Amino acid sequence: MTEIGTIFIIEWRTVMQVYFAPLESITGYVFRNVFEKYYGGIDRYFTPFITATDSKRLRNKEMRDILPENNQVGCLIPQIMSNRAEEFLRVAGQMADLGYDTVNLNLGCPARTVVSKGKGSGFLARTVALDRFLEEIYRECPLKISIKTRLGVDDPEEFPEIIDIYNQYPVEELIIHPRVQKDYYKNTPNLDMFAEAVQRCNMPLCYNGDICSLEDYDRICARFPEVTRVMIGRGLLAHPELALQIREREAYGKEQTAPSSDEGAGNGPQNMSGAGGMRNLSEKERLNRIGAYANALCKAYCEAYGPGQPVLFKMKELWDFLADSMPDGKKLRKKVHKVQRLDGYQRLMREVFPEIDPL
Numbered sequence: 051m052t053e054i055g056t057i058f059i060i061e062w063r064t065v066m067q068v069y070f071a072p073l074e075s076i077t078g079y080v081f082r083n084v085f086e087k088y089y090g091g092i093d094r095y096f097t098p099f100i101t102a103t104d105s106k107r108l109r110n111k112e113m114r115d116i117l118p119e120n121n122q123v124g125c126l127i128p129q130i131m132s133n134r135a136e137e138f139l140r141v142a143g144q145m146a147d148l149g150y151d152t153v154n155l156n157l158g159c160p161a162r163t164v165v166s167k168g169k170g171s172g173f174l175a176r177t178v179a180l181d182r183f184l185e186e187i188y189r190e191c192p193l194k195i196s197i198k199t200r201l202g203v204d205d206p207e208e209f210p211e212i213i214d215i216y217n218q219y220p221v222e223e224l225i226i227h228p229r230v231q232k233d234y235y236k237n238t239p240n241l242d243m244f245a246e247a248v249q250r251c252n253m254p255l256c257y258n259g260d261i262c263s264l265e266d267y268d269r270i271c272a273r274f275p276e277v278t279r280v281m282i283g284r285g286l287l288a289h290p291e292l293a294l295q296i297r298e299r300e301a302y303g304k305e306q307t308a309p310s311s312d313e314g315a316g317n318g319p320q321n322m323s324g325a326g327g328m329r330n331l332s333e334k335e336r337l338n339r340i341g342a343y344a345n346a347l348c349k350a351y352c353e354a355y356g357p358g359q360p361v362l363f364k365m366k367e368l369w370d371f372l373a374d375s376m377p378d379g380k381k382l383r384k385k386v387h388k389v390q391r392l393d394g395y396q397r398l399m400r401e402v403f404p405e406i407d408p409l
């Protein structure tokens with residue numbers, strides 16, 4: 051409790067901020083807009099990485115993804131992948147021209163094609179060059195710069211030296227996915243090294259990695275009560291209501307899961323989403339929302355790219371995750387996999403969600 055004159059302010063834990071992780075080929079603008087409309091509960095979305103190159107122009111696909119008129123979400127942060135300050139600054143300048151005030155630097159991508167060029171998490175192996183790069187971009191960039199990082203390339207013990215480098219710069223926030231490059235997505239996040247980062251870092255921290263349920267979220271909160279930002283990727287693909295559930299958990303507390311009699315179905319705290327919260331939804335309503343969301347996404351992809359195989363592939367990719375939210379998920383995942391054409395997929399969706407407008 052803090053005393054200001056005679057006013058007492060109770061210091062409450064700052065409300066948790068939930069970010070949607072960038073997922074290349076999945077969380078583009080079409081996906082983000084539909085997700086926001088049907089679920090939401092997200093404080094910040096991040097674009098999949100934009101590759102800074104010699105070219106003065108962004109690729110059409112990247113430009114479409116970041117144009118403000120294509121994005122109907124509250125807060126979007128463009129992510130840049132680069133290991134050359136001059137290229138990073140050029141793309142950041144283009145983001146400033148489009149009205150963005152923050153960009154995110156990708157120092158986490160583990161893909162071999164990226165790492166072999168010394169970018170993404172591959173840049174973490176060259177600490178002298180990394181330090182020089184950061185010195186230049188933080189000196190010259192007109193925008194705030196946040197960083198998304200792994201712990202290192204081979205060994206988590208690389209991270210303390212990397213933290214010392216980050217600590218020298220005005221990093222807007224540091225999003226840590228506590229794995230090393232060679233883990234890819236295997237093994238478990240190294241929470242001991244994240245704990246060390248909590249002690250040593252002098253900028254705001256965001257935790258990212260393997261939050262796929264409220265129980266996972268509670269475990270992170272219990273171990274790191276000082277952390278007020280989490281980023282979630284695959285967990286939100288599998289359980290799109292997870293961010294809303296986290297907000298409801300924050301608003302109503304852990305015990306209060308039962309509806310109170312005067313609240314209508316789906317009501318939630320403010321800033322929930324266009325679609326309302328998840329509390330009080332019946333199982334049928336929950337499933338119908340999944341169906342409406344998947345159908346709206348398929349329709350939006352067809353409008354953006356034309357109906358055809360690429361849309362089918364995108365929907366298959368989504369159902370790989372989303373099937374986890376369905377009562378007979380394993381079977382449904384197999385059925386979606388077997389579908390050969392988009393009209394077959396649409397037929398399957400009509401069978402699974404007979405009450406939902408196929409759009």
Ligand SMILES: Cc1cc2nc3c(=O)[nH]c(=O)nc-3n(C[C@H](O)[C@H](O)[C@H](O)COP(=O)(O)O)c2cc1C
Nearest residue numbers: 071072073074098099227259260261282283284285
């Ligand atoms: C298919 C896929 C694509 C990804 N693309 C990006 C990307 O463009 N930029 C980035 O920083 N991380 C990317 N990531 C990493 C995620 O943002 C996130 O850090 C990782 O999935 C761990 O979080 P999660 O366990 O909540 O999914 C990608 C991950 C996957 C699985």
